[in-house]
Structures are given as C-alpha cells and as structure tokens.
Amino acid sequence: MSSDDAYARSGVDQGAADSAVAGLVRALGKIELGRPSAQVPLPGHYASVIEVAPNLGIALSTDGVGTKLVLAEQLGKLDTVGIDCVAMNVNDVICVGAEPLAMLDYIAIDRANPEVCEAIGVGLARGATLAGIEIPGGELAQLGEMVHGVDVSGACFGTVALDAIVDGRRAAPGDSIIGIPSSGLHSNGYTLARASLEGLDLGEDPDGRLGRPLGEALLEPTVIYVKPIVELLRSEVDVHGLAHITSGGVNNLLRLAAPVGYEIDSPLPIPPLFDLIAERGNVGDEEMHEIFNMGCGFTVVVPENDEARTLEMLRAHHPGAARIGRVTDAAGVVTR
Known part of the structure; x- marks a missing residue:
C-alpha cells in the first residue's frame, strides 16, 4: 500500500465521492419550491x-x-x-x-x-x-x-x-485557533485503519504503546463537544469560527467563510494509535493529516484578546485544550 493513495487502495475513493456529491447538489438545485x-x-x-x-x-x-x-x-x-x-x-x-x-x-x-x-x-x-x-x-x-x-x-x-450564526466570515488575521483534543479516531478513517491494522490481535496492545487493547482503543466513542461550545457561545467571548475536525483534518477550517488562511504552529499531541496506523499501513504524514483528526477533534477561532478566557472555559471540560495556531492573511491556505 503506497503512502500516496492508501485510502483509495483501502476502498475509499474521495475523488469519486466529491463528484458524486457535486451531482447530488446539481440535481437538488432544480427543486421548484413555488415560494422564496x-x-x-x-x-x-x-x-x-x-x-x-x-x-x-x-x-x-x-x-x-x-x-x-x-x-x-x-x-x-x-x-x-x-x-x-x-x-x-x-x-x-x-x-x-x-x-x-x-x-x-x-x-x-x-x-x-x-x-x-x-x-x-x-x-x-x-x-x-x-x-x-x-x-x-x-x-x-x-x-x-x-x-x-x-x-x-x-x-x-x-x-x-x-x-x-457563526459561519466563520469574521475570522481575521491574528485570531487565535484553539484546539480541543479528540478521544481517538472518532468516526472517520476506519476503512483505512482496518486495512492498515489487519492481522493484529484486537485483544492485545501492540508493542504496549496504547495502554489498552487495540480493539478498545479503536472503539473509543467520539467526543461530544456540545456543552463547552454552547457555554462559550452564551458567554462574552466573541466566537469567530467553529470547526468539527473530521475527515480532512484541520483542512476543515477552510469550510469557514472568511477569505483567510490558518497556520497550525503548535498542534496538539498525536495519540499513538495514529502512529500505529501510519507505520503498519505505510501511510504518509500528509495523507494521515488529510484523513484523520490526528488528536484534535474540534477547533475554535477567537480574537487573540479572548484567547485566555476561551482556554479557561474549554479546559473546565477538556483539560487538554490549547492554542494550536493563528489565522493568517494567506487566503485558502492551511500550513502545519
């Protein structure tokens, strides 16, 4: 399995999926409501x-x-x-x-x-x-x-x-990007993960690196971020953007509406499960970051002067929350 197209070889063709969605969108655009x-x-x-x-x-x-x-x-x-x-x-x-x-x-x-x-x-x-x-x-x-x-x-x-509505259009260069840890793979990339880890005993801890059986680590439930985010939205913090980090990794930040870029200069720690998948499946670093959350499950964009308050509130629920980067003026670009 080459490091360039491991996901496609495992059975997921992202290009075909993008084309399929485009076809759906074209068809749905023909809905005639008879009203505004x-x-x-x-x-x-x-x-x-x-x-x-x-x-x-x-x-x-x-x-x-x-x-x-x-x-x-x-x-x-x-x-x-x-x-x-x-x-x-x-x-x-x-x-x-x-x-x-x-x-x-x-x-x-x-x-x-x-x-x-x-x-x-x-x-x-x-x-x-x-x-x-x-x-x-x-x-x-x-x-x-x-x-x-x-x-x-x-x-x-x-x-x-x-x-x-928070659509990200108010994100501006200099804003802080706060990352909240994931619990593991969440619910993305499992086709590639299973292909990469094929042959390993799900009841064992490979190399002792996970601290628990592989199967247990893989089934760890997705973190639900509702309560801390709703609390943040109800506060005086000026929330500029919110991004659920799923398939696509931190590139999901580009779904926000502002014509800005994002520099991830202090990423959250990468849990060992992701390293195991990369090593066993010969999956390159770039593709890993395009498919998996790599330890960051959710991001919040706030003005720099709201960073400390945001971290205080988020860490009350998720102690590992941290500043991971900043918004730049390089429109449409995510750098790591």
Whole structure:
C-alpha cells in the first residue's frame, strides 16, 4: 500500500465521492419550491440553516457512524456506537452557533435483532444525555437483501438566532485557533485503519504503546463537544469560527467563510494509535493529516484578546485544550 493513495487502495475513493456529491447538489438545485427559499446561504458549512421566523433559524445536519460499525460488530460491542452517531450530528450543528435540541436515528439492519438494537439504543441514550438532546423517534429498517450487518445514522436539528450564526466570515488575521483534543479516531478513517491494522490481535496492545487493547482503543466513542461550545457561545467571548475536525483534518477550517488562511504552529499531541496506523499501513504524514483528526477533534477561532478566557472555559471540560495556531492573511491556505 503506497503512502500516496492508501485510502483509495483501502476502498475509499474521495475523488469519486466529491463528484458524486457535486451531482447530488446539481440535481437538488432544480427543486421548484413555488415560494422564496428560506435557506440561509452557508455553502459548504457543517449544517444547513432554515429561517422559520423573524431572527430564528433551525440548523440541520445528518451523519452516520460509518465503518466503525464493522469493528463494533466484530468485537460484539455495539453499546457505544450510538454515542458516535449522536456526536457526529451534534458536533456539526454547533459549528453554526446553534444549540442542538433533538435527533432522529435511522437503523438499517439485515434482520431485526432485539439485543443488537437495544445495545445501539444504550449508546444513543448515553450520547443524547451527554449532548443534552432528545431522541423523540427514529426508524428501524430490515433490509436483508441490501444490508449485511447494521448501519446507524441520524439527523439532528437545533435552533439559532439568525443574527448569531457563526459561519466563520469574521475570522481575521491574528485570531487565535484553539484546539480541543479528540478521544481517538472518532468516526472517520476506519476503512483505512482496518486495512492498515489487519492481522493484529484486537485483544492485545501492540508493542504496549496504547495502554489498552487495540480493539478498545479503536472503539473509543467520539467526543461530544456540545456543552463547552454552547457555554462559550452564551458567554462574552466573541466566537469567530467553529470547526468539527473530521475527515480532512484541520483542512476543515477552510469550510469557514472568511477569505483567510490558518497556520497550525503548535498542534496538539498525536495519540499513538495514529502512529500505529501510519507505520503498519505505510501511510504518509500528509495523507494521515488529510484523513484523520490526528488528536484534535474540534477547533475554535477567537480574537487573540479572548484567547485566555476561551482556554479557561474549554479546559473546565477538556483539560487538554490549547492554542494550536493563528489565522493568517494567506487566503485558502492551511500550513502545519
């Protein structure tokens, strides 16, 4: 597996995915409403916002757990994947400055299995508790002809004042970038991770570097960042940008609307699990940073004079939060 296209060789063609999304966007652009659109223009952002009343919008996002479920099924441990499902949705909704309120889940399964579904429900309930949201309903689809195993996804909505939307357009050169640690891979890059680590015993700790069994490290749930971010948004801190670091790594900062660049000069420590994947899969450093969060799960952009207060608030929830860089005037460029 070459270091240049390890992800593609493991079965994920990002170029094809980009083309597929472009096709979807073209088709959806032909929707005829018969009325003015209520959508707030936020192209490429983490969540969509629809105006529902004067100065009130609902933020919408949808996501799933992905191939982390393959490992969860293999290890017979499905009681945490619901946390991942909640996290991937609510962490996107907060990026526009919204407070998540509720989520609907969608479980596609080959055949209904009460034990499997209850285990998934345990995680969903735990995730909802951590995020402070409700799960008032959902869907269970038995798709034996299409699905082998189970897939878990969801759709989340929250509310945001239209004049309080955080889209990143106010990010300015000199602003501080604060990083909040991830718990591990979160819910991205598992196809490559599994290919890279193939042959290793999931019940053992390779080389003793992880401090726990490999399978346990891989299934560590995605961190839910809702409470500290909502607390920050309600404070006097002038939040200029919020980015959930998923596939694409810190390049996700480019989804913010401002014509600026980002210099990551003091990255958070890289957990040993990422080093293990890179070594075993012969994955180059550049590709690792393009696919994985590399230890940073969320970023906050604030004016430099708000940096200390921001760190104080975030560290009350996540002690490892730290300044990782600054905003530059090199538009569209992320440097590490």
